[in-house]
Amino acid sequence: MNFIRTLTTVIIAISLSACVNVEEPQHNEKQLVVSSSFERDIELDEHSTYAFTPLQESDIGHRYPLMTETIEQYMTAKSFTQVSAQQNPTFYIGYLLETEDDLSDEQLVESFGLNPGLPTLPHLEKGTLMVFVLDGQTKQFVWKAAAQGFVIEDLSDEERRLRMQQIVVATFNQFVHKE
Numbered sequence: 001m002n003f004i005r006t007l008t009t010v011i012i013a014i015s016l017s018a019c020v021n022v023e024e025p026q027h028n029e030k031q032l033v034v035s036s037s038f039e040r041d042i043e044l045d046e047h048s049t050y051a052f053t054p055l056q057e058s059d060i061g062h063r064y065p066l067m068t069e070t071i072e073q074y075m076t077a078k079s080f081t082q083v084s085a086q087q088n089p090t091f092y093i094g095y096l097l098e099t100e101d102d103l104s105d106e107q108l109v110e111s112f113g114l115n116p117g118l119p120t121l122p123h124l125e126k127g128t129l130m131v132f133v134l135d136g137q138t139k140q141f142v143w144k145a146a147a148q149g150f151v152i153e154d155l156s157d158e159e160r161r162l163r164m165q166q167i168v169v170a171t172f173n174q175f176v177h178k179e
Contacts, residue, residue, distance in 0.1 A: 029124055029150045032167060033116035036145035036174040042091060042135060044176070050075055051085045053094035053134070064097055067129070070164045071095070074172050091142060092134040099151060100126040108146060118148035127151040131171055147171045 052068065062068040071093065072082060083089050100120065109115045112130050120126065132144040147167055155163060 029152055030163070031118065032147060032149040032170055033118045034145060034147040034170050034174060035114045035116040036143060036171070037114060038143050039141040040135070042133075042142045044080075044090065046079050048090040049081045049083045049087070049136075050091050050093055051083055051087070051089040051136075053092050054085070055094045055096075064095075066161070066164055067095065067097065067168075070161075070168045071172070073165075074168050078172075078176055089136045091136050092139070093131065094134070095129060095131045098128050098130070100128075103128060112144065112146060114144060114146040116146050116148040118150075121150070124150040129167060129171060131175075133175060143175050145171050145174055 056062055056064075056068060075082065075093075080090075085092070103111075105115050105120075108128060108130075114130075116128075118126055126148055127150070129147040130144070131147075133142045134140065135142050147170060149163075149167060152163070
C-alpha cells in the first residue's frame with residue numbers, strides 16, 4: 001500500500017512538473033531601473049529653490065548639457081526656481097553619468113550605496129545616472145538615486161531627448177513624490 005501511494009505521488013509530481021513553463025525574462029534595450037534613498041527630510045513647497053553643485057560644471061560650461069537642461073525643465077515643471085549657489089538655495093543637485101566600464105555594480109554599491117539591479121547583458125552596455133540632493137543650509141545629503149539603463153548609440157536627437165526625459169522623470173519623481 002505504501003509503495004502504491006509513493007508511486008502515485010511520484011507520477012503526480014512528474015506530471016505537474018511537465019506542465020510548468022519557465023520563461024527567461026525579456027530584456028528590452030529601453031529598460032530602466034531606478035533605486036533611491038532618503039537620508040533625511042526636507043521641506044519642499046512652491047517657494048523652494050535649487051542650484052547645481054560645482055561638480056556639474058567645467059571650465060567650458062556644463063559637463064553634460066543635455067542632462068542639465070532636462071533636469072532644469074523637470075524642476076521648472078515642478079515649480080522649483082533655479083538660483084545660483086550664492087543665493088542659498090533650498091537644495092543642491094549633483095549628478096554623475098557613468099558606464100559599466102567606468103563603474104561596476106560592486107563599485108556603485110561601495111561608493112554610492114545603491115544598485116538599481118539592471119542585469120548585465122553581453123550585447124548591451126549599462127549606463128548609470130547617479131543623482132544626489134544636498135540640503136541648501138547644512139550641505140548634508142537629503143536624497144540619492146541611481147538609475148540604470150542600457151546605452152543606446154543609434155538614437156536620433158529627438159529620441160535621445162525623449163529618452164533623457166524618461167530617465168529624469170523616473171528618477172526625480174522618487175524625490176518629489178516621496179511618501
